[in-house]
Structure formats: C-alpha cells, structure tokens
Amino acid sequence: MLVALPEVLGRDTAAEIAAALAGAPFGDGKATAHGAARDAKNNQQLDPADPLAQRLGGQVLATLAQHETFKSAALPRTILPLLFARYRPGMGYGPHLDLPVMGTPAGPLRTDLSLTVWLSPKEGYDGGELILTVDDAERIVKCDAGDALLYASSTLHRVAPVTRGERLVAISWIQSLVRDPEERAILHGLALSAATLERDGIGGEAARLRQLQFRLMRRWTEC
Amino acid sequence: MLVALPEVLGRDTAAEIAAALAGAPFGDGKATAHGAARDAKNNQQLDPADPLAQRLGGQVLATLAQHETFKSAALPRTILPLLFARYRPGMGYGPHLDLPVMGTPAGPLRTDLSLTVWLSPKEGYDGGELILTVDDAERIVKCDAGDALLYASSTLHRVAPVTRGERLVAISWIQSLVRDPEERAILHGLALSAATLERDGIGGEAARLRQLQFRLMRRWTEC
Amino acid sequence: MLVALPEVLGRDTAAEIAAALAGAPFGDGKATAHGAARDAKNNQQLDPADPLAQRLGGQVLATLAQHETFKSAALPRTILPLLFARYRPGMGYGPHLDLPVMGTPAGPLRTDLSLTVWLSPKEGYDGGELILTVDDAERIVKCDAGDALLYASSTLHRVAPVTRGERLVAISWIQSLVRDPEERAILHGLALSAATLERDGIGGEAARLRQLQFRLMRRWTEC
Amino acid sequence: MLVALPEVLGRDTAAEIAAALAGAPFGDGKATAHGAARDAKNNQQLDPADPLAQRLGGQVLATLAQHETFKSAALPRTILPLLFARYRPGMGYGPHLDLPVMGTPAGPLRTDLSLTVWLSPKEGYDGGELILTVDDAERIVKCDAGDALLYASSTLHRVAPVTRGERLVAISWIQSLVRDPEERAILHGLALSAATLERDGIGGEAARLRQLQFRLMRRWTEC
Amino acid sequence: MLVALPEVLGRDTAAEIAAALAGAPFGDGKATAHGAARDAKNNQQLDPADPLAQRLGGQVLATLAQHETFKSAALPRTILPLLFARYRPGMGYGPHLDLPVMGTPAGPLRTDLSLTVWLSPKEGYDGGELILTVDDAERIVKCDAGDALLYASSTLHRVAPVTRGERLVAISWIQSLVRDPEERAILHGLALSAATLERDGIGGEAARLRQLQFRLMRRWTEC
Amino acid sequence: MLVALPEVLGRDTAAEIAAALAGAPFGDGKATAHGAARDAKNNQQLDPADPLAQRLGGQVLATLAQHETFKSAALPRTILPLLFARYRPGMGYGPHLDLPVMGTPAGPLRTDLSLTVWLSPKEGYDGGELILTVDDAERIVKCDAGDALLYASSTLHRVAPVTRGERLVAISWIQSLVRDPEERAILHGLALSAATLERDGIGGEAARLRQLQFRLMRRWTEC
Secondary structure (H helix, E strand, O other): OEEEEOOOOOHHHHHHHHHHHOOOOOEEHHHHOOHHHHHHEEOEEOOOOOHHHHHHHHHHHHHHOOOHHHHHHHOEEEEOOOEEEEEOOOOEEEEEOOOOEEEEOOEEEEOOEEEEEEOOOHHHEEEOOEEEEEOOEEEEEOOOOOOEEEEEOOOEEEEOOEEEEOEEEEEEEEEEOEOOHHHHHHHHHHHHHHHHHHHOOOHHHHHHHHHHHHHHHHHHEOO | OEEEEOOOOOHHHHHHHHHHHOOOOOEEHHHHOOHHHHHHEEOEEOOOOOHHHHHHHHHHHHHHOOOHHHHHHHOEEEEOOOEEEEEOOOOEEEEEOOOOEEEEOOEEEEOOEEEEEEOOOHHHEEEOOEEEEEOOEEEEEOOOOOOEEEEEOOOEEEEOOEEEEOEEEEEEEEEEOEOOHHHHHHHHHHHHHHHHHHHOOOHHHHHHHHHHHHHHHHHHEOO | OEEEEOOOOOHHHHHHHHHHHOOOOOEEHHHHOOHHHHHHEEOEEOOOOOHHHHHHHHHHHHHHOOOHHHHHHHOEEEEOOOEEEEEOOOOEEEEEOOOOEEEEOOEEEEOOEEEEEEOOOHHHEEEOOEEEEEOOEEEEEOOOOOOEEEEEOOOEEEEOOEEEEOEEEEEEEEEEOEOOHHHHHHHHHHHHHHHHHHHOOOHHHHHHHHHHHHHHHHHHEOO | OEEEEOOOOOHHHHHHHHHHHOOOOOEEHHHHOOHHHHHHEEOEEOOOOOHHHHHHHHHHHHHHOOOHHHHHHHOEEEEOOOEEEEEOOOOEEEEEOOOOEEEEOOEEEEOOEEEEEEOOOHHHEEEOOEEEEEOOEEEEEOOOOOOEEEEEOOOEEEEOOEEEEOEEEEEEEEEEOEOOHHHHHHHHHHHHHHHHHHHOOOHHHHHHHHHHHHHHHHHHEOO | OEEEEOOOOOHHHHHHHHHHHOOOOOEEHHHHOOHHHHHHEEOEEOOOOOHHHHHHHHHHHHHHOOOHHHHHHHOEEEEOOOEEEEEOOOOEEEEEOOOOEEEEOOEEEEOOEEEEEEOOOHHHEEEOOEEEEEOOEEEEEOOOOOOEEEEEOOOEEEEOOEEEEOEEEEEEEEEEOEOOHHHHHHHHHHHHHHHHHHHOOOHHHHHHHHHHHHHHHHHHEOO | OEEEEOOOOOHHHHHHHHHHHOOOOOEEHHHHOOHHHHHHEEOEEOOOOOHHHHHHHHHHHHHHOOOHHHHHHHOEEEEOOOEEEEEOOOOEEEEEOOOOEEEEOOEEEEOOEEEEEEOOOHHHEEEOOEEEEEOOEEEEEOOOOOOEEEEEOOOEEEEOOEEEEOEEEEEEEEEEOEOOHHHHHHHHHHHHHHHHHHHOOOHHHHHHHHHHHHHHHHHHEOO
C-alpha cells in the first residue's frame, strides 16, 4: 500500500519550514531506533520535544487534517507528532522495518501507516531516495519539497546514502481507524466513487454508496 | 433479512405446477421435522424423491437460476431440491426455527436462507400467512401464485392455520457463498449500483465498483 | 436491531425535564448535521455545552446506567452526552443515516446504537413519528413520555413532520463493547436465560451459562 | 482440548474387534508418517485399504455416529477411515505433531481433532501410555478397552514404549464443522444446557438456548 | 494458557514486601467480589487506594515491566494496580470465574490474563494451593515467595483452604494487546525463536522471523 | 502478491509443448470471457476439453505439483485445468479483472491466484508483456519459456499487443487453502525459515517453527 500525496504542503510552505529549521539543534537519529534498526540508521533528528519541532510539526499536521485524499486514504485515528530528520552527505538509513507497536504517552500505538513529507527541493541533493521493497521488487521514490508519501509501515524500506546536499524530511506514523490495508483501500475507493457521483449530480447511486461506505465503516472501524 | 421476489415464476407457470401436483401422493410433513419443530408442524409434503417432485422442482430451480435479483441477493452456493408442501383447512405450522445445518447426500449444508415460492393464488385460501418475527415485531406475508420470498433461515417463523381452501408452496434452503447477512446485503447493493451505472453509461465509476465488488467477494466468499 | 425500553424514565421525570427545558435557548439543529443530512434536518436543539443540557442529560444518563435491560442490550462502552431536540409544527427530519464515526473530545466514537428518549406525552402532538426502514419495510414508532428506544445506528430513519403541538426528545449515540449486532443479541439472550435460571434456583445450569456468557464476552468485547 | 469418551464401544465389542485383528497383516507404521514424525514412529499398522480394516473401521464409525457426546463435542464434518495400530514390546511413538492438513481422495482435510479408541484391556500391557503436552504439563492417559479419547490435533503428543504385552488402538482424524476449539466448546456447553433443561421440563429457557445455539452454529459452521 | 514465571521478584524482595505489609489494615475480600463469586470468597485484602498498597504494588509492576518472559507472554496493554490478598487458617476461595470486563477509572478493561505473585515462602503455610481446572483436569500450583504465575482469566479456579500459617499474594488482571490466547502463544513462540537465533548469530533467519513477528503483531494487536 | 517461479518447466519441456500445440485447433478467446473483459480480450485459446489440451495441461500440472516454491507460496487447494492461449501480431488483452468466483463442474471456485506459464522463448516475439497494476504503479513482466509467474487474481492486469512473432502461454487459476494473501505470505516465510534451519541442522528452532507453522495452518486453512 502506497499513496502519493503531491503538493500536500506546497513548495513555499516547505521552504519556510526548511528555513526555520536551518539552525535547529539536530542530534543523532540512533537515539530513537530499536534493536536491529539502530545499526542501519545514520541520520540526524530534531528532538520532538523541542518547541520549534512542536510548532512546525503542528503546522504540518493541521494542513494534513484538511487534506481530503490523506483523510480518506489513511482514515487516521492517531498521528504521532512529526519527527524532523536530516541526511547530509554520507548519511542514509539501511533496510529496516518500523516497529509494529510504539509506546506513546497516551498508550501503545499500532503503526499502520508511515508518512514522509519532503522538505528539500528534489534538485538540492543527490542520493537520498526512499526505496521500498514491494513484492520482491524495489520502488524508488524521490518527491519534491511539499509532497508526501503514505505507505504501509510493514514495508521493508531504506534511504539511499546522500552524496551531495541535504535531504530534510518530516516523518510520522499513523494508527488508522481501519487496521487492514485492503479494507482501507476498499473504503477509499467507495468514498472516491460516492464523491464523484455527488459532484456529477447522480444522487441516487451516490446515496446508496454512502450507505454502503457507512456500513463497511461500522464493520471495520476500531476506535 | 427479507427479500421479496415478485413474479419469479409468474402466475401461469405456478398454475401449471399446481395442476400437475393435484393428484400427487402428499404425506405427513412431520416426517422431515426435527425435535421441537415436529410438534409445531401440521401440513402435507410430497416426498422429494418422487419423480414428479423432482421434475417440477427442477423446473423451478432452472427458472431461479436465471433470475438476476435472486442470484445477486442470495449468492447461492447450494440450493436444496424443492420440497412441495400443502396446507388444507386446519393445517398450519407453529413457531419454529430451521435447523442451522442439514445433512444431505453431498455432505452437510448450512442453511443461510429459506425460500418460499407460492403456487396457490392469494384469493384461493384464507389464513396461511407466513409470519416472521423480526426485531420483536411480526412481518405478515401472503404472496400471490408465482411470487417468492427469501429470508434469513435464522428467523423465527410460522404459518398461520388455513381456514378455507388450499395453500400450496414450494420451499427450499440455500447455503450462500457468503455466510454473513450484512456482507451479502453489501455485495447486493454494490452489484445494483454497478449495474445501474453500467446501464446509464457511467463506465468509469461502474468499473471501479465492479473492482470493489470483486475484492469484497474474494474476502467473503466461502467455496 | 431495535429494543423498546418502556418507562426508562417514567412519565413524571420526563414531565419535569420537559418543564425545565421550556425556556431553554434552543437553536437550529442543522448546526450538528453532516453533508446530506443537513438538508434533511429541520428541528431545534439545545447546545450540549449549555449547563442546563449538561445537568438534565446527566440525570438521564444516571438513570440509564442503572437500567438492566439497557445495560444488557447495549453493553455500552461510551455514551455521548444527551442532545435535546425539539420539533414544532412544520418541523421534521427527512430520511438520513447517522455517521458511522463521530469525533468527540476523547477521540473518535463508533456509533453502534442510537437512543431516543421521549419527553413529550404521546397525545400532546400529531405527526412526529420515528420511522425506521428495516428490511425494506417501515417500522413506525411513537412512544410515550419517559419511554426510550434503542436501534442500530445503521438504520435509515426519519422523523415525520409534526403537525400539531411539540415533540421533545433526548437523543444519543452509543459505542458498544460489542460491535456486531448479532453478537450483542446473543449475549443479551444468554444473560436473560442465566438471570431467569438464577432467579428460579436452577443454579447448575445458570452457572454454566454465566461461564459461556463470560467466554463469549472475552471473544467479542472491544475495550 | 481433551474429551474423554468412556465406553464408546464397550469392552465386549473391543474384544471382538481385537480378536478379528489378531491374524491381520500389520506392516510398518512409518509408511504413513511425514518428515520428522517418521523418525519418531515405531509401531505397526494395518493398511486402511485392507478389507478387514474397512469392515471393522466402518463398525466403529457407525457406533460413534450414534454417540451423543462425541457428536456434540466434535461436531464432525468428515472423519477419516479408522487406522488400526499395534505396539508390541519395544515399540512406541516419540513426541510428534499431526499434520495440519492431510490429503485424502476427496480433497484436503484439516485435522482439527484426533481420536484414539483403545482396543486392548488396560491390564494386558505395560507402558504404552498416551502422553499429551498441555500448557507445558504432561497429561498421561491410559484408557481401557472400548474407551476413546478426543483431543486437539495441535497437541504435541507421544506414546510411551510398551514394555510388556500388546497395545492395540484404532485412531482417526476429524475435520469439524467448527474450526476453533473455543467455539466448539461453547457450542457443546450450550447443547448440554439445552438438553438438561429440556429433560427437566424447563421449556422456555431450553427453547431460547436452542435458538442461541443455532445462531452460533450459523456464525461458526464451515461446510 | 498457563505460564510460570519463576523468581520474578526473588525471595528477598518478596520477604521485604511481606514484612512491610505485616501491620497493614487488611479488610474483608468480599468487598470487591461480584455476584456468585462473593459467596465463594473468604480472604482479606488491602484497599488498593491505601498508600502502602500503591507503593509496594508500583514496585512489583516496575519489576514486571522489565521481565522479558512476562512481556513476551502477556503482551500487556494495561495492568491493573496490584491487589494484596491474605489467607489465614480457615480462609480460602471456592471455585469461581473472574469477570470478563472490569470497570476502571480509565474505562472498561477486558481481563485476558490473571497474575498471581507469591509473597509467602512455600513452607510457611499448609493448604492454600491455587487449583485451576484445565480440560476437565485440575492443575495444582503452589509457588515459592517471589515466583509468579500467569493464566487465562477464563479459567475456573479456586484457592484451597489454608490450614496453617499465612498465604500472602499479590494479584492483578491484564488486558493484553492480543486478545486471543492462541495468537498470543504463537507470537511468544516466534519471539523466542528470533531471540535464540539472534543470540546464536544466525542473523538472516532471525531477521526473517522478526519481520513475520511484526506482521502478525500488526494483524492481531488491539490498541 | 507476485511470486516468480523461474524454470518451473524448463526451456526444453516448454519447447516440446509448444511444438505439440503448433497445429492444434485454437479458437477465439472471447468464448470464455465475462462481461467487460470480453471487449478487452483479443487472443486465441485451445478448448480445455480438447484431448491434447488435457494431456499437455496434465503434464504441466504434474510438474507444478512437485515444485516446492509453488506449493509453499500457493498452498493450492484446487487448480483449474490449464488453458493454452496464443497471441499473434495485433492481438492483446486490455486491462481487466479476473472473476472472483468461477463456476466449475465440481462447484464454484474462488480465484485467489492466477498463474501464467510461458511457453514461447522471450526473443521469439515483440510486445506481449504481462503488465500488472500494483499500488498505482505498473509491473512489466516478460518471462522466458518454461518460467512461470503467480500473482493475486485481484490484480488489474493486461497483455500488451504482440507486434511480431507469437506468444504462447498456459494459464490457470488457483483456489488456495488460505484465502488471505498476507496470511499465505506469512506461512510461506515460516516454511522457508524452518526448511533453512532443518537443512543447517538447527533442529530445536526448526521444530518450534514447524509447530508454529502448523498452528497457523489450522487457524487459516479453508478446506
């Protein structure tokens, strides 16, 4: 499962956030990595408790909360505070898996979806691709500043070493209202169809699909 | 769950079948009733092994097998051979439950749906209503010759005593490809929407709904 | 799924609450309706943040919390604060579906069950029936002051226009410990049987049923 | 899951079967063992295609098919033809697991339950206990001729070496209508309660339990 | 399901806690028992709101939170505050079932697992065995001071009357991240295998098992 | 879900089969296509009832039945008889979905997996790629003679038009013992780990994994 969210933030907002983070006190990313992932991880992160991280992260979350495709595809129940990560030349993140359950102050969170929001312009660095292994094949992703990608947290993935410039991203994990990726995708499809029919004035079928969407939500939602 | 199937057979075919059964050797219906239902049952049945029962039953099944609403609402995996039942004045069937699993020569059959096909014209008898208890309320059904009703086999139901004339019906039980009534209803709704959009030339959304219908079928079908 | 709860509050308490609400500042009900339901809705509501709404709503909830049938049939995990709604002549609520998930300050809530508590005496108004569509048939409900009705939130329903007098109700939504209506109904049935046997001194079977009820609770409870 | 079935056959019938098998052509039991179990297995078996095996096995199955506790506890969908196995001094069967799916001429069979029917009198041999590992503890079972034991096929188990005399058993595997052991146990409990109440003339509650049993059967039965 | 946790606290810590509790104000245990369990219960308990109970209970919980086998076998989501219970000569607790759902200040808690931590040395009292009924057989458990036992809360169990000395235990209930006992056991097994392979330097298979463990966690975790 | 099965048949066997089919009576492929797929389909097929199709198809199936990766990845319950399809210049198959349930003489079959076996050498034709849409991206597959590909039947897919030469393939659909793709993948992973550890002589962990694999099989197998 992999959903592109182009221009979620837009280039300008991404540039402002990147500028605001330029002098921030980034530390070693290993601090938040578990067991085997610790060896694979070589990047820098801003402490999520840092007031700047909280202010900028809150701004990104507020934008996401208004984004129709994000809401429909992710059906978010809880989104972790954004983590700002920086890769400078020589840095990268070897193949690893995100933990299935993360401890948070509000209790355990199941990581259904991982989110990456790009903050650096594509042409500002070499390397740094996000590479996901899907069905024994690699999907290589390099988005532009202000774009985002949503992908199943169960995916084996890595970040290729940066060889020039700086890769700045904001990342997070989401527990969805709907655990199963296939069920989430079916609900997303139904919502898209209903919205299209509503927009095109085909009210009878749109209403029927909304009812089906609601019935499936009641079967599948965990909250 | 309760789906009316008006004019499945049509009045003429029903009349022909009723005429063909007029002289048939009906026996006591208690023969095929289990435990508590035996006391409640007071009607007459034609032995399903009787060649006439097999020929006429096969004719009804062949008609059903072409009926779009029946197929979509029932998603039949196995339909038991039809049983012809007759209620004469004084006869009826007290409140009872159909067995959840019936033995058949081909192995056990889970009774998801019960089917009644009316063969007598409505005005030809008094009493004989099929009365279903749904959510603590009674649904009283009296269809005309050639109509049918499909209902969840888990429904408590009874046949009111006939006080005049003769009530002739064909009944059967169906194991559906989809066990859960709500899942079956959702698939039926999606199929109706897709068919409507296909008919109205809204091909893009129709195709998307067919894909969703197929994905849900794969999740829910037991075969 | 539809469970009548006669005399939950009793006529006197209902009359006291109605009297206390007589001069309260009711506003337009559209404020809390989503998309398609907004067009259908034409009634008045008291802001749930109003101190009077909170006091009276709390009183109704406290009464419900002691009601054995309510607890056993609903297995409530969370009950939303009561919403007081008023229909005057010309007002009604067209066919609509309740949202499957509602946002609350404590997080999302899945609406398994809808609750209506009648506060106006039956003879005090004309029209205003609650009409539910169940299995393609309509169930028309008009209870008396102090009675309540619990029904599956997935049911398409409407309130017929009031043509004389005033219809005052308190409504709420419930997330049950048990999501599936059939599972909830089975647990309710087992609890009723065990309670009957305990009352009649048939201790051995009562104990066995309690154990079965507990085992099913552990399988089905979401908390 | 472990259910004792004392005196299923009775000592006399067991003795007759044992006598009839005395001169039968038993071969090496390794012939029907898979991978790791092959090393552990050291016994003798009668080819299930042998006409004597078929006749005597059919006799045991016919008796089981009438046994109320067996039917209610196992809810059998398919029972494999009985396999007659013999352990002579020095023979035994080390710790092993039965395969989860066995190929049969009629298609794959999921082994939910294992059945052992003892044919030798308890005092006729030393050793030869059936030892099951349940929750890290051992359950040691040595039944008498004509008794049987039903246990979850997922249980790690072994047969202790025989040190004197002969241990003759008939064994089989069962695919149940209900896959989950806990669900099967709940249905068995409900059936026992309903039967007790029917026997004691407490008809109202018995009828309610039968309806609950039927509703659970429809949810859980695979056929 | 039954997992022994030997030396969770150790004898010395257990002795210190027992000494600290010697003069505490224990009251009648019936105060916290529900319906049928109330008659069966005859012991003494320290009010969980007592500051001493909270301090010592917190110490035990902190130790458990570091215990690898406990964490892997229980996958705890919520652990109730420890309850200290004392049995003096003549006291015991007849056969009873723990409630499937307990009310707590933070909302309902599903009791998946029960925990007993022994605080008295084994030789300091006679009787007082914890006796669990598993598959119609009894498992008799008497651990030493500082040991603990984790068992499925659905197990019928009792405490044999104490005939000499004093039995002091701390007990609690746990809602697991994984509801189903079999699923929990499978995850525990996978974690043990992965840890063994990691320790033995068989990294490739260890990594594969961790990925499988994570995928199963995502399917089964409720949080 | 997508599993490559290189050299399932081998080039020589593929060449022999292709030669044997050279003069066979291929007809229009539309004959076996349903609704929307009929318009998209433009190829030629050999009637599966043709004796040559049956003989050669049986030979391919017999080879597959011995192939460890195929068996472990597909966990086949039923494999449909192979269908031989031929694409000549100008032929192709537009985007389509395979039906979720296909009627067969032995009853309905749920299509979990689709299988393509290539019979033409890669260099013998231009175009004719199998193109699958996975997560909004296209996977383009062109295997060599004797190779096979297994993929989820729910995948939208197409065959690019052939522009030179001939593309000959054998295709089939499989109902797996395990419906869910993720569950099947987890079982496949466990089987691979257990086999590796058995081969490397790490018997203890191999045995533990086999037991876990068997327990998961019992939970997930449908037969």
